Amino acid sequence: MSKDIRIKKGLDIKLKGQAEKVLSDAPKSQIFAIKPTDFHAVMPKMVVKEGESVKQGQVIFFSKYSDQVKFVSPVSGVLKEIVRGAKRRILEVRIEADDKNIAVEHGSKNPTEMSGEEIKNFILESGCWPFIKQRPYDVIANPVDAPKAIFISAYATAPLAADIEFALNNEEEAFQTGVNAISKLTEGKTHLSIDKTGNSFLNNINNVEVHRVSGPHPAGNVGVQIHHIDPINAGERVWVINPADVVIIGKLFLTGTFDPSRIIAVAGSSIKNPKYYKTKIGAQISTFVYDAGVENPERVRMINGDVLTGDEVQPDNFLGFYNTTFSAIPEGNNYRMFGWVPFIGNNIHSMSRTSLAWLFKNKRFEANTNLNGEERALVVTGEMEKVMPMDVFPMQLIKECMAGNIEKMENLGIYEVAPEDFALIDYACTSKIEAQAIIREGLDIMIEEVG
Structure with a gap:
């Protein structure tokens, strides 16, 4: 039931x-890659070296903090390259696939x-x-x-x-x-x-x-x-x-x-x-x-x-x-003069009524990556609460994450949220803050201090 x-x-x-x-x-892709950056808080320890042959499902690296958690190759072939970034951090493990x-x-x-x-x-x-x-x-x-x-x-x-x-x-x-x-x-x-x-x-x-x-x-x-x-x-x-x-x-x-x-x-x-x-x-x-x-x-x-x-x-x-x-x-990368005015140019989707999107609930819009504004002071507007269907005070939690206040983060519900739960706040908030990144930083503080 x-x-x-x-x-x-x-x-x-x-x-x-x-x-x-x-x-x-x-x-068919000739090159495949497993990216440690997909696995937050994982420090990879390599098992296979460049130039070695691997099978599909063979262990490529494991987590430094838990050797039981293993990461395997999606294909058989040869480990072609280990791409590293700053401080020799592993960014990608690239595998050249064979036909076997x-x-x-x-x-x-x-x-x-x-x-x-x-x-x-x-x-x-x-x-x-x-x-x-x-x-x-x-x-x-x-x-x-x-x-x-x-x-x-x-x-x-x-x-x-x-x-x-x-x-x-x-x-x-x-x-x-x-x-x-x-x-x-x-x-x-x-x-x-x-x-x-x-x-x-x-x-x-x-x-x-x-x-x-x-x-x-x-x-x-x-x-x-x-x-x-x-x-x-x-x-x-x-x-x-x-x-x-x-x-x-x-x-x-x-x-x-x-x-x-x-x-x-x-x-x-x-x-x-x-x-x-x-x-x-x-x-x-x-x-x-x-x-x-x-x-x-x-x-x-x-x-x-x-x-x-x-x-x-x-x-x-x-x-x-x-x-x-x-x-x-x-x-x-294009800008509209007086873009906030709903009658100028193509109408854009918006949660606020400065756009006419609210009149066309079933219309599909063509969005681009324009922020339509710049980052500004975080003020009380009630916008965050409209798109947060959880008993969490999103603005207060964001502020405490920025301040690194562990006790208040706990009281405000940090254990219940993930960055994706704040994605709509990134979109809807007129302050243009990076709420997902702030929540991720707050969660990282909790991992380090509380575990």
């Missing part, structure tokens, strides 16, 4: 370029016949553990911890986000197997949040408590769902995992190999043919973005992820470890 959750606060940003529900195979597709064999297993500890060890050994993240702090889960619950959000509300039900089509067996395994990692409940209007196999998954969610963005954020279902208190741990990664874990148990296949939505107003591509984790972006027909690439902002939380990339960069969406929108 499902439970309904209705979110009222928030804001849906309807943009042009939504991916059509058409699936194509992306052209030789994979490390772990042997297929039935999770219903295994204990929770056996399942944990199997996932750790295979390199699938980084798919499991924890709240608080929004980092890879510590395998030593015992989570009070596990959450899977199969409801996407971010602008241009991939349709999860479409992406999981024909993956019912792998998803159910993944759920069977994951549910044994906690003595508490495993929660699955789905679209209230959806009609897919997700309604009938076993070993989970199903929640039918409705409402504007960020209703699909797992942090918002945790807040309304089973809030986090000091000292507690909750693990979260993306639906696409549940499938990868399920395939691990079914086949005994690490399968990094990923279906992504290539979307945005700068894409001529926005649609879905089947590719692999770490594939080079140029393999699918040019096939989709990016228009005027020199004047386009390419984003690994959605337009609110993704990272700016170039075509020769690589698909992120957790990404299921790739966005491309016009670069905001």
